Amino acid sequence: xxxxxxxxxxxxxxxxxxxxxxxxxxxxxxxxxxxxxxxxxxxxxxxxxxxxxxxxxxxxxxxxxxxxxxxxxxxxxxxxxxxxxxxxxxxxxxxxxxxxxxxxxxxxxxxxxxxxxxxxxxxxxxxxxxxxxxxxxxxxxxxxxxxxxxxxxxxxxxxxxxxxxxxxxxxxxxxxxxxxxxxxxxxxxxxxxxxxxxxxxxxxxxxxxxxxxxxxxxxxxxxxxxxxxxxxxxxxxxxxxxxxxxxxxxxxxxxxxxxxxxxxxxxxxxxxxxxxxxxxxxxxxxxxxxxxxxxxxxxxxxxxxxxxxxxxxxxxxxxxxxxxxxxxxxxxxxxxxxxxxxxxxxxxxxxxxxxxxxxxxxxxxxxxxxxxxxxxxxxxxxxxxxxxxxxxxx
Amino acid sequence: xxxxxxxxxxxxxxxxxxxxxxxxxxxxxxxxxxxxxxxxxxxxxxxxxxxxxxxxxxxxxxxxxxxxxxxxxxxxxxxxxxxxxxxxxxxxxxxxxxxxxxxxxxxxxxxxxxxxxxxxxxxxxxxxxxxxxxxxxxxxxxxxxxxxxxxxxxxxxxxxxxxxxxxxxxxxxxxxxxxxxxxxxxxxxxxxxxxxxxxxxxxxxxxxxxxxxxxxxxxxxxxxxxxxxxxxxxxxxxxxxxxxxxxxxxxxxxxxxxxxxxxxxxxxxxxxxxxxxxxxxxxxxxxxxxxxxxxxxxxxxxxxxxxxxxxxxxxxxxxxxxxxxxxxxxxxxxxxxxxxxxxxxxxxxxxxxxxxxxxxxxxxxxxxxxxxxxxxxxxxxxxxxxxxxxxxxxxxxxxxxxxxxxxxxxxxxxxxxxxxxxxxxxxxxxxxxxxxxxxxxxxxxxxxxxxxxxxxxxxxxxxxxxxxxxxxxxxxxxxxxxxxxxxxxxxxxxxxxxxxxxxxxxxxxxx
Numbered sequence: 055x056x057x058x059x060x061x062x063x064x065x066x067x068x069x070x071x072x073x074x075x076x077x078x079x080x081x082x083x084x085x086x087x088x089x090x091x092x093x094x095x096x097x098x099x100x101x102x103x104x105x106x107x108x109x110x111x112x113x114x115x116x117x118x119x120x121x122x123x124x125x126x127x128x129x130x131x132x133x134x135x136x137x138x139x140x141x142x143x144x145x146x147x148x149x150x151x152x153x154x155x156x157x158x159x160x161x162x163x164x165x166x167x168x169x170x171x172x173x174x175x176x177x178x179x180x181x182x183x184x185x186x187x188x189x190x191x192x193x194x195x196x197x198x199x200x201x202x203x204x205x206x207x208x209x210x211x212x213x214x215x216x217x218x219x220x221x222x223x224x225x226x227x228x229x230x231x232x233x234x235x236x237x238x239x240x241x242x243x244x245x246x247x248x249x250x251x252x253x254x255x256x257x258x259x260x261x262x263x264x265x266x267x268x269x270x271x272x273x274x275x276x277x278x279x280x281x282x283x284x285x286x287x288x289x290x291x292x293x294x295x296x297x298x299x300x301x302x303x304x305x306x307x308x309x310x311x312x313x314x315x316x317x318x319x320x321x322x323x324x325x326x327x328x329x330x331x332x333x334x335x336x337x338x339x340x341x342x343x344x345x346x347x348x349x350x351x352x353x354x355x356x357x358x359x360x361x362x363x364x365x366x367x368x369x370x371x372x373x374x375x376x377x378x379x380x381x382x383x384x385x386x387x388x389x390x391x392x393x394x395x396x397x398x399x400x401x402x403x404x405x406x407x408x409x410x411x412x413x414x415x416x417x418x419x420x421x422x423x424x425x426x427x428x429x430x431x432x433x434x435x436x437x438x439x440x441x442x443x444x445x446x447x448x
Numbered sequence: 449x450x451x452x453x454x455x456x457x458x459x460x461x462x463x464x465x466x467x468x469x470x471x472x473x474x475x476x477x478x479x480x481x482x483x484x485x486x487x488x489x490x491x492x493x494x495x496x497x498x499x500x501x502x503x504x505x506x507x508x509x510x511x512x513x514x515x516x517x518x519x520x521x522x523x524x525x526x527x528x529x530x531x532x533x534x535x536x537x538x539x540x541x542x543x544x545x546x547x548x549x550x551x552x553x554x555x556x557x558x559x560x561x562x563x564x565x566x567x568x569x570x571x572x573x574x575x576x577x578x579x580x581x582x583x584x585x586x587x588x589x590x591x592x593x594x595x596x597x598x599x600x601x602x603x604x605x606x607x608x609x610x611x612x613x614x615x616x617x618x619x620x621x622x623x624x625x626x627x628x629x630x631x632x633x634x635x636x637x638x639x640x641x642x643x644x645x646x647x648x649x650x651x652x653x654x655x656x657x658x659x660x661x662x663x664x665x666x667x668x669x670x671x672x673x674x675x676x677x678x679x680x681x682x683x684x685x686x687x688x689x690x691x692x693x694x695x696x697x698x699x700x701x702x703x704x705x706x707x708x709x710x711x712x713x714x715x716x717x718x719x720x721x722x723x724x725x726x727x728x729x730x731x732x733x734x735x736x737x738x739x740x741x742x743x744x745x746x747x748x749x750x751x752x753x754x755x756x757x758x759x760x761x762x763x764x765x766x767x768x769x770x771x772x773x774x775x776x777x778x779x780x781x782x783x784x785x786x787x788x789x790x791x792x793x794x795x796x797x798x799x800x801x802x803x804x805x806x807x808x809x810x811x812x813x814x815x816x817x818x819x820x821x822x823x824x825x826x827x828x829x830x831x832x833x834x835x836x837x838x839x840x841x842x843x844x845x846x847x848x849x850x851x852x853x854x855x856x857x858x859x860x861x862x863x864x865x866x867x868x869x870x871x872x873x874x875x876x877x878x879x880x881x882x883x884x885x886x887x888x889x890x891x892x893x894x895x896x897x898x899x900x901x902x903x904x905x906x907x908x909x910x911x912x913x914x915x916x917x918x919x920x921x922x923x924x925x926x927x928x929x930x931x932x933x934x935x936x937x938x939x940x941x942x943x944x945x946x947x948x949x950x951x952x953x954x955x956x957x958x959x
Contacts, residue, residue, distance in 0.1 A: 110911035360906045
């Protein structure tokens with residue numbers, strides 16, 4: 055069955071009515087905003103794999119004065135309440151840069167959290183859809199918080215392990231909840247596991263070395279002393295390398311700087327690699343320690359009862375991080391299929407091993423980005439998590 | 449036993465305002481200089497709070513005409529139009545206004561307010577339904593209350609809501625949609641094209657209150673309907689003389705039968721003394737000038753555009769207005785009074801508008817301009833706004849790098865309103881209101897709540913400290929300097945917070 059036919063079928067099947075005793079209202083006051091952020095802590099209570107975000111970080115993320123994304127985008131947050139108690143939340147997102155870039159009329163939804171109740175979920179999706187309709191959008195896609203440059207998608211397979219840094223995590227019942235409410239799959243995203251203990255296949259290593267000498271590829275870690283300059287070079291590659299990717303939207307200068315500033319606190323320079331051909335930067339890969347270990351230790355706050363215990367625990371836990379996430383690897387158009395990706399993977403692995411990291415995750419890749427997926431597989435990567443992005447008509 | 453005067457002695461808003469020296473109303477004007485500058489309490493101030501849009505109130509020709517009328521007919525008509533109060537001038541004015549407005553007939557009434565109560569109370573019968581915008585002027589609201597008709601109020605500018613109400617109404621009932629042409633406090637226009645479309649679809653009549661647009665909008669100054677090119681589709685046009693017409697009174701114009709009915713059946717016409725000779729003569733002369741001097745309208749709209757853009761460039765929010773009504777959003781009502789007072793002291797007279805005229809949290813200074821304002825006077829206004837606005841932190845210390853230019857309702861542009869900023873939209877929906885604590889809320893807090901708030905504050909400070917950037921440090925180090933610069937504001941701020949707390953606690957708890 056084709057996607058169009060599937061969508062039609064989904065549209066024809068009756069959806070659960072939104073629950074009548076649930077009121078879905080836009081977030082208006084500071085108290086609402088606080089409730090919006092704190093609702094997460096209720097949904098995941100007792101889940102050993104969940105990594106609580108820092109409450110203040112989430113608040114700043116939603117603050118138009120703090121988050122540079124709001125320079126162009128706009129968001130309406132909704133809370134679902136039953137008898138005064140919060141039972142769900144969702145954000146309706148308008149990213150005009152995405153629509154301009156792709157020539158679409160697409161709204162997003164994100165920040166979705168909900169109790170296991172299809173009526174509540176339906177109410178939330180309808181509220182977001184209504185907002186998107188009012189903006190003149192034909193359909194909405196998500197979850198996106200608030201674009202693919204940040205956390206996005208729903209975990210549908212691989213609930214056994216905690217998420218790595220900046221990856222989504224959710225209760226097991228979410229995919230079913232989405233599908234009951236008439237959302238259909240738009241795209242799957244994959245996460246790969248790779249151990250640094252297992253050496254890469256001999257053949258791959260040999261080819262990579264050959265390419266390195268033939269193409270004159272020089273791989274070097276970024277120079278933290280010239281952070282600004284390196285940032286500029288990376289930005290050019292980032293925005294050029296992803297241009298044709300599904301769901302991609304280039305970051306603005308401010309977004310990029312903001313992200314870099316946050317990353318600067320956790321990056322290990324040896325794992326930030328730039329590949330140059332004849333002095334021209336053509337590719338970069340960024341691997342960061344899995345800071346989620348530290349976040350988990352903090353349990354949502356830097357201070358408890360006014361004492362900086364969270365901060366202390368975070369600092370202590372940060373020293374014990376042994377896992378990594380290869381978060382981006384981008385090659386400029388025209389330099390692909392020359393084995394530069396393999397060279398970067400190998401050098402990253404080598405550096406990781408010498409720094410004492412046991413392994414980590416490569417994420418995420420698009421399910422239909424065969425070139426990248428095959429390359430990771432050939433390195434010994436194992437697909438262990440599937441994330442999904444859904445869509446529905448509004 | 450209760451006394452009807454109980455509420456008067458319990459009402460303390462006035463006393464608070466008076467005690468704090470912030471009471472801005474009923475200020476007696478002692479002298480007027482060509483109506484663009486006036487003297488109040490011995491201080492000469494630029495008047496940007498009057499509705500004398502075309503500057504005719506101080507025009508020597510108009511004054512001359514009024515004096516001549518007094519010499520001929522005396523100071524009053526001493527009675528109602530119906531009996532002894534109609535002068536030949538009244539009939540002449542009605543004929544000229546009907547011709548000016550392209551209508552079959554026109555009726556002049558002693559005040560603009562009465563014109564609306566007269567019209568609505570007379571034409572709305574027991575089975576009629578009136579659809580009115582929620583921000584309509586009080587006179588329209590009262591007109592409906594005096595009538596026997598049923599009222600359906602639609603959300604301001606919400607045409608979907610209007611259509612819903614029209615569709616749900618009894619199809620056999622008589623219907624009329626009543627709206628301000630220009631909304632007097634926010635300066636946006638009604639969506640007349642859509643209103644007319646809906647009126648035709650649901651067989652309803654349309655009445656516009658052109659108090660702030662007659663003489664101002666349209667190529668000939670006939671108001672909102674002319675501006676949109678929809679005069680034939682608008683059944684009743686109402687205007688007032690106290691604004692562009694430099695006088696006092698109002699006019700309702702439309703089909704002869706309707707106007708004649710109002711003339712004989714409206715109690716506000718039949719039982720009220722007619723317009724004085726001087727008032728009628730001023731309108732006649734003003735009408736002549738309005739028709740012969742279109743450059744006044746052009747100048748007025750130029751001034752409006754200049755002021756809107758200049759305010760926006762400073763970082764003020766002038767909201768949705770597309771007209772010479774230039775509202776400046778302040779938000780808090782006590783701050784609004786303080787801003788008003790500081791401006792007054794530096795020689796600028798504006799109008800503070802606070803709830804219930806606007807939604808809570810939407811207090812604004814309403815400025816409006818006259819075609820006769822000089823550039824020098826306008827620059828003085830702008831300078832004072834910028835200087836005081838910065839001092840009171842209503843605008844940032846540096847001008848914003850980007851801001852949206854205003855759209856002005858010039859003839860042929862067909863704009864309805866400017867896009868409201870997020871803050872404006874939230875304020876006009878009454879969502880900025882509840883900030884800070886009332887004593888009642890504080891008294892309800894348990895020690896646990898207080899501790900949680902305290903710990904949250906510690907968390908916030910820790911988070912901010914952990915995320916300090918070089919820029920933040922620079923800002924932080926200059927904080928004492930900035931505080932010192934604004935030291936004169938501190939007593940005012942304390943006053944503001946105190947007055948807010950006090951007023952909140954004066955109110956009955958909401959159900």
